[in-house]
Amino acid sequence: MDNQVYLKILKCFGAKGTRFTTEDLARELGTSKRTVYTYFSSKDEMIEKTIDFVFSQIIQSDTDILEDEGLPIQEKIRLYFQNIPDAYSIGTIIRHMDDFxxxxxxxxxxxxxxLDRIWDGVIELVEEGMNRGELHKVDTVILKLMLNETLKKLLDYEFIAGHQVSFESGIKAMSDIVLYGLIKAEPL
Structure with missing residues (x-):
């Protein structure tokens, strides 16, 4: 299926939440409702496949980083944090979780x-780095909680508008704090 169809579903979903109609989608696609139903058997299927589309893109790009044998763990972790998910797509899903x-x-x-598994790859890398003695020991349950909750807040429009921060700058700030900490290294 063409990725543009999923992006149009996200657009409809972003505008109306779960109340978007097949007619809304058909209008967005410039086609008929009948044509839409050749792709999907129901609205549930439209939403489900769109959720799969959004997260499969994130998972694939994260997997590419994780499986790169030529990179050291620290570099993989840094790249994982730079691999910022599409704020619009994932934000649209999170904004409508109550309706879901x-x-x-x-x-x-x-x-x-x-959403609960979005940071699993980086947690695996951290655990591997700790086991090898390359990273400080940290409680990975708390680290994952911090990452999950920060991601959710950064996808909350009211939060980012009220704090005048963008999703991208917030993710960068979070990754800098996680990667480089708060305390400056003591000069030797």
Missing amino acids: QRYYPRLYEKANHH
Whole structure:
């Protein structure tokens, strides 16, 4: 399926949440409702495949970093944090999680599952680095909690507008704090 279809679904979803209609999507695509139903059997399927599309892109780019045998762990971790997900796509999903929970509980669970696993690769790298003695020992449960909650806040429009921070600058600041800490290294 053409990625543009999923991007148009995200646009409709961003504008109307779960209340977008097949007619809205058909209008956005410049086609008929009948044509839309040749791609999808239901609105549930439209939303589900769009969720899969958004997270599969993130997972693929993260996997490329994780599987690069030529990179040291520290570089993989740095690149993982620079591999910023598309704020619009993932933000659209997070903004409408309440509607998912109310009207599409199965899709809510699916989106939540993806969100809970979004940092798994970097956590694996951190654990590997700690085991090799290349990284400081940290509580990875707390690290993952920090990453998850920061991501959710940075995708909250009211939060970023109220604090005059962009998603991208917030992710960079978070990654700098995680990677380089707060305390300057003592001169030798």
